Amino acid sequence: MLATAPATAAPIDPVALRRAFGTFVTGVTVITTRDADGRPRGMTANSFTSVSLDPPLLLVCVGKGASSFPAFQAADAFAVNLLHEAQADVSGLFASKAADKFSAVGHDRAHTGAPVLTDCLTWFDCSVHDRVDAGDHAILIGRVRAFGTSPSAPLGFCRGRYAAVKDPPPPDWLASLGMIVGYLVEAEGSLLLCRDREGGWGLPRAPRRIAEGRLPVAGGGSLALVPDDTFLYSVFDVADGDPGYLIYRARLAQPPPRASLPEGLRFFPLDRLPYDEIPTQEVRAMLRRYVREAAGGRFGIYVDSHEGGRVAMVGDPEPWSRQPQP
Known part of the structure; x- marks a missing residue:
């Protein structure tokens, strides 16, 4: 009442x-x-x-x-x-x-x-x-x-x-939460790519946002990343039914010699990325944007939308600063 x-x-x-x-x-x-x-x-x-x-x-x-x-x-x-x-x-x-x-x-x-x-x-x-x-x-x-x-x-x-x-x-x-988490890992002007199951190339992936600073790779190994230099770069859906992508930029803590990389991983110079062997159109477009922005040293964050997506330019982020607690 x-x-x-x-x-x-x-x-x-x-x-x-x-x-x-x-x-x-x-x-x-x-x-x-x-x-x-x-x-x-x-x-x-x-x-x-x-x-x-x-x-x-x-x-x-x-x-x-x-x-x-x-x-x-x-x-x-x-x-x-x-x-x-x-x-x-x-x-x-x-x-x-x-x-x-x-x-x-x-x-x-x-x-x-x-x-x-x-x-x-x-x-x-x-x-x-x-x-x-x-x-x-x-x-x-x-x-x-x-x-x-x-x-x-x-x-x-x-x-x-x-x-x-x-x-x-x-x-x-x-079902809408099944995002693919990928990493743009650059070292000395080259980008790390990995072989997919069909023999093409794609970005290294992780089951979720990395919190421990280690990127898992095929065969059970992992690569150490600089955790304070990992930044969100792109969020987008794809047209062929894949669940969508959440892409981070990252930096290796200590880039390994090229010859010692785990099988299926390879560094490609930014001006020689194998676009024809990357099966997903949206990933190819994202990588082309990354190459352009890397050349200018100013990066943006892309978020997909019904209008075709929007990019927020944020510059090159400052490293995470550890501060004393209040």
Whole structure:
């Protein structure tokens, strides 16, 4: 039964109001940014919603009393990390006043430089689109620059407690997550390619975004990459039914002698890439763009769209800077 509002408004009890707000089932997020000194800052929040698809916008509400509020208020970028069902401890950590929150969780960067948790349900990397003052909170509206997701179950929250969400995602949704993760590995003006099953050439692949800095190769070996020099380069679908591609630029920690490369791997000079032996048209187009940008020393991030795709020019990214924790 719905309550009827009285003719004369009575004072609102903030404790009762908070409990009423808390009956709305939400997910749990960790929002992250960097302060003026480049140090990662983060806090737990469940006031999150999508706003728009065109342009791609979302919002989070940041309490003005939070210790990280000044960092979010001044930052030009932030990330929203949705937690999965096994991350109640991560939620508790970022809700605490711990001084070294990021030492216990893996984090990386995708586009803006804001910390992105390497283990989470879904992440959104955003530039700040707008800020709105709203009482004891600030509404932070972000424009999504990159995102990623997984089929894990979400961590829910309701009535002040964590809640389980047992329904699995629909099968057609799971199929859309089968991205091929490829790596553009350049050394001394040459690009590393690998033989595919049909005898053509393609990019080295990994089952997911590399977090340990080692690129697996055929035969059970691996190549060491410089983890702080790995950057998102291109996200695109293909016309022949493949699940789509997520491409990163990377650099070998110590380029091996050409003769000692594992079987099936070969470095090709950038001006002599075997385009005719690369079967996927979209990969060939991506490699031609890479060669042009490498010649100019200025790279972009390509994201496929119904309009044919868009490139955001970002220059040659600075290496990841390790900063002391606050």
